[in-house]
Amino acid sequence: MVGSVWAVIGWLALLAVGSALMWPRSSATAVREVPGVIDAIDLPARVIWVGGALLAAVVAFFNWLGRSRQKTGDTPMLAYDEPVAVAPAGHPDFAQAYPPDEVVDVDYSEHQPTLDEVELAVQGGDIPKPDLRIDADNPAPQVERAPEHPWRVPAINLLVDRTQEPSARIDNTHRAALIEKTLASFGVDSKVVQINQGPTVTQFGIEPGWEVKTRAVVEKDERGKSVLDRDGKPRQRVEEVSRTRVRVNQITALANDLALALAASTIRIEAPVPGKPVVGIEVPNHVASTVTLRSVMESPPFQRAVTRSKLALALGQGVTGEPIVADLTKMPHLLIAGSTGSGKSVCLNSIVACILMHATPADVRFVMVDPKRVELASFGVIPHLAFSSIVTEMDKVVGTLQAVIHEMETRYKKFATLAVRNIEGYNRNPKVSEPLPYWVVIIDELADLMMAAPFEVERQICRLAQLARATGIHLIVATQRPSVDVVTGLIKANFPTRIAFAMSSQVDSRTILDMAGAERLLGKGDMLFMPTDASKPRRIQGVYVSDQEIEKLVAFWGAQRLRSTIASYDHLLDEAKEALEAEAAADPVMEQARELALEHNRISTSLLQRRLRIGYPRAARIVDQLEQEGVVGPAEGGGSREVLTRSDEEPAEEPYD
Template sequence: ASGGAAAIAEAEGDTNAEEPVDGQQDESDSELAKLIERTPEDPATPITVAYPTPSEIEAADEISTPPPDYSAAQRYPWHLPDPGMLAVARPGGITQEEIDRTSSRVVQSLAQFGIDVSVDQVRQGPTVTMYGLSPGWKGRSEESTGQRVRVDTILAREKDIALALASPSLRFEAPVPGESVVGIEVPNSHPTEVTLRSVMDAPEWNEFTKTAALPVPLGLGSGGEPVMADLARMPHMLVAGSTGSGKSVCMNAIISGLILTRTPLELRLVMIDPKRVELTPYQGIPHLYTPVVVEADRAVIVLKSLVEEMMGRFRQLEGAGVKNIASYNEKVSERMPYLVVLVDELADLMLTGAGEVERLLVRLAQLGRATGVHLVVATQRPSVDVVTGLIKANFPSRISFAVMSQIDSRTILDSPGSEKLLGRGDMLYMPIDKPKPSRVQGAFMNDREIEGVVSAWESGTRPALPELHVSFDDSDANGSTSSSSDSDSLFDQAVDLTRSQKTLSVSLLQRRLRIGYPRAARLMDELEDEGVVGAGEPGKPRPVL
């Protein structure tokens, strides 16, 4: 038996795993989709995990590539961008007078139906304010009945309370976790703006980034507290919401939070953006392990390459005799960076080949945690043919923005509530360690902030970083190979670009040719060798000769 596989099993807490189910996958798919095992990550939160068998590791050896070489990048003094470039939120909120008036209306509207309650708790958030109702003991006769008002009686009067408050949407939480009250979330008349800086300026965030491997700022909670998460502990996240609900803004906040706190030595990103507009602004950052993928059929090939990369990481763990990436980085001098895969619009990928896409995503989700591979997948169509049962089972942490129906909410969260959200970043967040979702106002980022974060990483001359090894078949329709013909085509495009420029920078090559930093840096060296551009000074563009 392989020592690496046993170590990985221990790292995942798999001490009583069931035997793998045989005969449920086609033989041609065996390298990617067999031996799925189920084991509890936490007694209260079961998730699907798996680990590779010795035969799978040996099979992967036949198609293996050398581990990425980060020796040159380790000698470079990486500096994180200053989060002070981010926008400061404008003040907002509601007055105490409005809180008192709303509390009185809630109590009076229920009293009309003989329901005795008192408002014992108020938590003001940026978008909604939660009023905690304590059921009383009085009936219609205003005398004590000796029996407390039933919670179901309060919940049945939702529409009457909404009418009294002239509110378009109310959300009940009965009971509030850890409290003996029934919570009613009422939209604020003047919502408070929440920006990414609102979270990153909090003292809790600074402490959190010291211990979390992959810190992610999400927004502010229903009580105004900063909400953050460690993606390494999630370990994968599913994000869903209808058009305009704030889903893509959430993806931007996740990416920016990661690259503002982690260098390319600690984190590499793979972005898949079939919509071509949401993630492409990050094309120039050095964290990219491969250029932003915009073709759905090419995305499938990249996912296959990520599975091979993951198996290669297992071999590295096995060689070092460790259980997971955290232990590996403590033991060896050349750290293994975490690898985060972001997919913005799963539905487009599922149209390309639902079975294969599902199998690859599930494979990465089942095996990725020990090797530092984590997934963030977003979709605006949370139907069962997109968010399949197998995908949902392997993405235990979920975020739901406003959706059209209660059915969509149940598809994402296994509970209703998302259909009552207000949009514009209003979300329900359900992490792996919480049985019920909590309400959060997502952090907002505008295009100027995104450009500032990207520009901070684009500036300056940096060493070339390893790229993901992508193996394309001869029949690949994209023709996006690493062959000499492709290199010649890129070189010719770079020469054409210089004809309209007085100076040329690596970041300009990245943006215009839609390539990653390593390839753009190699192109710049080729242009210098051919006498097209001159020698440059560190941090400055090259002169065109």
């Protein structure tokens, strides 16, 4: 608006009109006094003023004329902010728009034009011209990039946006006064200083008081004689002897008495609350609130965590209502234990659903082992599965874990080639064309695996837990029987992060957490979360994911699986099977199995387990090997097999099956 003379004149006229409208009297006075001012100016000043105005007008006119010619000239001019699209030389659009005989590629590697040369070129002068020839047979090398996967993550509105159910009106002030009164009745001085109401329990922060010891002292006058009162008795005063804090053990020992006074089924005392100088008394609410997965995923802590890791997990809400978020890459393995109906399977479903909400198959792959056949069956059609199906057969579990171990060893070889330490460094390396995805191995029931093949399963799980973290392979193992023969000391040592749901006894709580407390949980998602960097567990109400939400999420990914292709790792299963068969062929107990088969008319897998003291997968492989050698016949459905070749030196014995 200020680039031309007419624009300047227009602005001045607009200023004059605006001044006349806003200040009419002052403008009229100024107009009446203008002739007097002009008459007062002498002639030389008038000439200078008029000449300067004319000179400025002439300069503005020539500038406007030069710009008009520049816009209508032969040389196109581009604005500074106008984008310029250039197709590479090897692109098909480039070859179609510009024939090879008309293309000129300017190489400024040896000559860069200066500003003076550019101005001379605009004025029509000659400048030194660089070599404009190109090599059409040898185009510039193109940088290879990994193909982009056409995966789309689901929107957050796929989950149910159900607000928390309002709990019944609780008079926490009355309950706090009742706690103080109950403790005082047992001689424990205390005061409630904090009240934190959560979705399941309300935490009362108790500050221990003082134990004051006093004594009665007879008052005496200056002469050392006792001072008498009106009745003629010596006057006494109470004097404080000592003041000590109330011990925490005095409060924790009254847990059952507090539960009786509060009419609560059970209470849990956390002494002290981490980071606070109070003792926490957790009293159950009359009505528990439901914590949805969407409410935790929309919280700021989860949004920050998901930007840093593809394995961010929304666990639930704490006793104060704050969202609890964890990162599986930092755990790095998770052990879950809980009795039937405590919320263990819902926790597994919520973990898988949370990862599916923000991770594509190019980022995360799952290996699911479900001996129950129904807990993880809903996720059988998602494209995130590393293998073609969920493992449900017990005789395939050992081969599946061995396939995961082979993948781990393969990744370590790739890391050694590029001299990187972990999967993050490998994926950031510019030499990598396709990043490696994370693997999450989920085992729903560890007790069934330990009963079938305790030695092989324990050895493979411990090997993965010790070495698989750097390769991006993480384990989530769940069990409903946390006994010492299932959760062995070697497994506990390699699973520092644990989640304990409601337990049936204090012994089970000590097995999973190394401390009591889980036997006092309420069930239905109430859990204790023990992270790696904490010395005490944290009480959480776990998130709830309904079957309808899981069906929508699985249908969303199942539709993309039909439209897109994803690489499968089933070849690892074949390699693991061949390795196990080779191991079975070289099994040191193979000869003993042959001798045992020749002593009986029929043998079974359980017979080999008892006589040779081996696990079920190993015994099953030996029976299959004996069938291939022609020693025993095929399976007949009863569990035992007929021995085809038998020694005639002694009579055959029937197995005790």
